Amino acid sequence: MEAILNILQKFSNIPQESLERFVGKLHEKSIPKGETLIREGEVCNQLSFINKGFVRSFYFKDKKDITISFSMTGEFIASMSSFISQKPSYETIEALEHCYLYQISYQDLMDLFEKDSHLEHLYRLILEQYYVALEEHLIFSKFKTAKERYLELIETKPLIIQKAAVGQVASYLDMSLETLSRIRSSI
Amino acid sequence: MEAILNILQKFSNIPQESLERFVGKLHEKSIPKGETLIREGEVCNQLSFINKGFVRSFYFKDKKDITISFSMTGEFIASMSSFISQKPSYETIEALEHCYLYQISYQDLMDLFEKDSHLEHLYRLILEQYYVALEEHLIFSKFKTAKERYLELIETKPLIIQKAAVGQVASYLDMSLETLSRIRSSI
DNA sequence: CTGATTTTTTGATTTTTATCAATAGCCTTC
DNA sequence: GAAGGCTATTGATAAAAATCAAAAAATCAG
Numbered sequence: 001m002e003a004i005l006n007i008l009q010k011f012s013n014i015p016q017e018s019l020e021r022f023v024g025k026l027h028e029k030s031i032p033k034g035e036t037l038i039r040e041g042e043v044c045n046q047l048s049f050i051n052k053g054f055v056r057s058f059y060f061k062d063k064k065d066i067t068i069s070f071s072m073t074g075e076f077i078a079s080m081s082s083f084i085s086q087k088p089s090y091e092t093i094e095a096l097e098h099c100y101l102y103q104i105s106y107q108d109l110m111d112l113f114e115k116d117s118h119l120e121h122l123y124r125l126i127l128e129q130y131y132v133a134l135e136e137h138l139i140f141s142k143f144k145t146a147k148e149r150y151l152e153l154i155e156t157k158p159l160i161i162q163k164a165a166v167g168q169v170a171s172y173l174d175m176s177l178e179t180l181s182r183i184r185s186s187i
Numbered sequence: 188m189e190a191i192l193n194i195l196q197k198f199s200n201i202p203q204e205s206l207e208r209f210v211g212k213l214h215e216k217s218i219p220k221g222e223t224l225i226r227e228g229e230v231c232n233q234l235s236f237i238n239k240g241f242v243r244s245f246y247f248k249d250k251k252d253i254t255i256s257f258s259m260t261g262e263f264i265a266s267m268s269s270f271i272s273q274k275p276s277y278e279t280i281e282a283l284e285h286c287y288l289y290q291i292s293y294q295d296l297m298d299l300f301e302k303d304s305h306l307e308h309l310y311r312l313i314l315e316q317y318y319v320a321l322e323e324h325l326i327f328s329k330f331k332t333a334k335e336r337y338l339e340l341i342e343t344k345p346l347i348i349q350k351a352a353v354g355q356v357a358s359y360l361d362m363s364l365e366t367l368s369r370i371r372s373s374i
Numbered sequence: 375c376t377g378a379t380t381t382t383t384t385g386a387t388t389t390t391t392a393t394c395a396a397t398a399g400c401c402t403t404c
Numbered sequence: 405g406a407a408g409g410c411t412a413t414t415g416a417t418a419a420a421a422a423t424c425a426a427a428a429a430a431t432c433a434g
Contacts, residue, residue: 059326066330068322081319117304124311131318132268135255138325139246142361143253146421166382174329176422181383333391353412363392368413 001026004049004102007074011125018118025108029101037077037093037101044082044089045106050075053099054163058171059091067172069137070096070160076126096163146175150183188213191236191289194261198312205305212299213289224264224280224288231269231276232293237262240286241350245358246278254359256324257283257347263313283350333362337370 001023008019029048031037037055038044050073057068057079068091071077082089083106113120141149150173154161161169170180188210195206216235218224224242225231241259244266245252255278258264269276270293300307327343328336337360341348348356357367 061330068326081322084315084319113308117307120304120308120311121300124307124314127311127314127318128271131314131321132271134318134321134325135268138321139255142255143248143358165380171330177382178384178423179421182421185383364412365393365414366391369391372413 001102003051003074007049008122011129012118012122014118014122018116018122021116022104022112022119022122025104025112026102027104029103031095031099031101033095033098035095037095037099038079038082038089038091040090040092041088042082043086044079045086046103047076047078047083047106047109048101048103050077051100051102053101054096054159055093055099056096056164056168057091057093058168065092065171067164067168070157070164070172072159076130080130096168141174146173146179147183147186149173149175150180151187188289190238190261194236195309198316199305199309201305201309205303205309208303209291209299209306209309212291212295214291216288216290218282218286218288220282220285222282224282224286225266225269225276225278227277227279228275229269230273231266232273233290234263234265234270234293234296235288235290237264238287238289240288241283241346242280242286243283243351243355244278244280245355252279252358254351254355257344257351257359259346263317267317283355328361333360333366334370334373336360336362337367338374 004026005019005023008014008022026049029046031053037046037048040059050071052073054070054072055077056070057077058065059068060066077093079089079091079093081087082091086106109123113123140152144152153169153173160172164172166180166184167177170177173180191213192206192210195201195209213236216233218240224233224235227246237258237260239260241257242264243257244255244264246255247253264280266276266278266280268274269278273293296310300310327339331339340356340360347359351359353367353371354364357364360367
């Protein structure tokens, strides 16, 4: 529990009491490598904190899977559009290594927000950070060549390259796996 | 003021009193066509509601400008990463037609959130919608050909095509203006 | 350890799209 | 309504990356 408390406290100086209220609703979950946190078509009703592990979010297009994002230790993960709307997810999230999670259900989270506005405040701050990160990812990928995108990923998120398969990284970077393989051998 | 009230009420059944508190902090602003709401390097300290108008957000890369997004009547607009972090913006936002805005300053908004958690709740809901829209935009552009991206834009946001210049749309869709011009003449 | 399966690399070719260049259209503004 | 400045189109060529195909390397199961 310490890791998540440290991270939450970095976002705002929230009262200890509120944090305890939040932690009281968390439950631990362990996902073996290769299994899924959420599958396409299901409603995502858990927000997960990755206490340890590495996951990949992807969707299917013409039988191929296309990586949307990777998330790692210390980050929150959910199929956000499904979690927010409580409608079926179009993305699947799989554990690329064994994951130890803390989860809170959508309903519990909404109940907490009603009772304790400090928690909604904290969530707002976290959401803002995720929004900014997403916007940066979008811009980062615009008008860069395949090689530039790969080099930038090495700089910003080297863990992804270490832990994910070439094909998974390639679709994340919007290129074919052959192209990524050639870029790798050229540098 | 009616338009903004209608839109806010759609997000949550917020007390009338809270809405009035919010509206009390809004000020009107009019931006002539061609002028900017926020310029690269400035800190974005206003959140704007577009009561009527059409704006484009872009950044510069190698002297060319690259469109990040278009926003239209009924939407909120800010250089979000700058507004959230209160650090200099890397994007510029310009009025593509004369704009009538309602604005609230960052400080006023934060003060309201402290006093009235209903407003932070409302903001959270809006932010979630914007997050989902951004995620969809990101996914929408993955692994589609230039033509598919253009056709999808026609389906989802035809106003953009009507109101923006070819070069502005082209960089939004991640292609050269010549390519977009050829696609247009081919359909 | 070994055979089988999956993943990655490498090669040849084609497709897509960018770039460079020139022309045509079209608003302004005088 | 003509001159000048943008904007858009069209054409030729080059570059980037996808696709198709096969070989090599790595991983896994028994």
